[in-house]
Amino acid sequence: MSAGRRRPRVAVVIFPGSNCDRDTLVAVEEVGGEAVPVWHQDVNLAGCGAVILPGGFSYGDYLRAGAMAAHSPVMAAVRRHAEEGGPVLGICNGFQMLLEIGLLPGAMLMNRTLRFICRDVHLRVERDGMPLLGHLRRGQVLRLPIAHKEGNWFAPPEVVREVESAGAVALRYCAPDGRLDDGANPNGALNAIAGLVNAAGNVLGLMPHPERRVRSLVGGEDGAALMRALVEAA
Amino acid sequence: MQVEVRVKLKQQVLDPQGEAIRRVLAGLGYSEVEQVRVGKLMLLEVAGGDAKKVRTRVEEACREVLANTVIEEFEVRLP
Numbered sequence: 001m002s003a004g005r006r007r008p009r010v011a012v013v014i015f016p017g018s019n020c021d022r023d024t025l026v027a028v029e030e031v032g033g034e035a036v037p038v039w040h041q042d043v044n045l046a047g048c049g050a051v052i053l054p055g056g057f058s059y060g061d062y063l064r065a066g067a068m069a070a071h072s073p074v075m076a077a078v079r080r081h082a083e084e085g086g087p088v089l090g091i092c093n094g095f096q097m098l099l100e101i102g103l104l105p106g107a108m109l110m111n112r113t114l115r116f117i118c119r120d121v122h123l124r125v126e127r128d129g130m131p132l133l134g135h136l137r138r139g140q141v142l143r144l145p146i147a148h149k150e151g152n153w154f155a156p157p158e159v160v161r162e163v164e165s166a167g168a169v170a171l172r173y174c175a176p177d178g179r180l181d182d183g184a185n186p187n188g189a190l191n192a193i194a195g196l197v198n199a200a201g202n203v204l205g206l207m208p209h210p211e212r213r214v215r216s217l218v219g220g221e222d223g224a225a226l227m228r229a230l231v232e233a234a
Numbered sequence: 235m236q237v238e239v240r241v242k243l244k245q246q247v248l249d250p251q252g253e254a255i256r257r258v259l260a261g262l263g264y265s266e267v268e269q270v271r272v273g274k275l276m277l278l279e280v281a282g283g284d285a286k287k288v289r290t291r292v293e294e295a296c297r298e299v300l301a302n303t304v305i306e307e308f309e310v311r312l313p
Contacts, residue, residue: 099304107304114251154304
């Protein structure tokens with residue numbers, strides 16, 4: 001980065017019970033952004049051009065995963081930012097929040113195995129030319145970790161049809177070669193949906209954790225493309 | 235007054251937790267139990283004596299936060 005040039009500022013919202021906020025702050029810096037921690041009681045995003053709702057267990061997952069955080073003071077600012085076209089990335093618990101506030105469709109059920117699943121999965125990129133997917137191309141397979149108990153995406157049939165016909169699916173769980181296979185779907189999500197994007201393309205929610213894979217030292221760099229895409233959109 | 239809020243998964247939504255409990259019951263010999271659905275029970279102590287008003291407010295709270303109506307349905311019971 002050349003001296004004097006400002007790095008894009010990215011807000012990382014911290015809720016009581018967030019536990020991926022530190023990793024997310026580090027990952028944003030790693031791909032060239034300026035990571036700005038924002039408290040859930042704050043009423044603005046500190047002038048940031050993009051915002052990340054990180055993973056964890058906000059409010060201990062009380063009531064439903066993401067339900068309490070969805071009503072935090074900061075969420076009004078997140079919603080405004082999203083509605084004005086600002087980039088928003090929700091990771092895991094952050095994705096659950098985006099569903100709870102209705103910025104993305106559907107809801108999360110408990111994994112069909114009833115277990116918390118923490119392991120790597122393969123994901124097929126479903127969209128081309130989405131700013132928040134950066135240089136990723138349709139059909140490309142990523143390997144990223146998941147760590148959740150409520151990642152079993154569900155919606156009524158008419159909403160599923162709408163999501164599919166609108167091209168709102170950003171990522172699907174797949175076999176290592178990109179094949180869709182029920183055995184490769186870790187949690188039972190309908191249509192193996194692992195990530196969704198809104199119609200305007202500026203709100204992306206996903207269950208896997210890209211912030212945990214930005215360096216080969218920690219198991220891979222497949223998450224860096226997603227983190228970089230957000231920073232570049234900021 | 236005490237208001238009871240019951241939240242449960244809609245009938246068309248699979249309830250893997252309920253199904254796991256059904257299987258355990260069957261294993262213990264309660265094979266006549268054909269289905270189990272797991273829900274939540276919330277007891278709200280609400281000020282005000284106008285039952286109609288209280289119901290309207292609690293139902294509003296259900297739609298806003300207590301239930302996720304994409305997957306859940308709720309029932310409000312007043313004394």
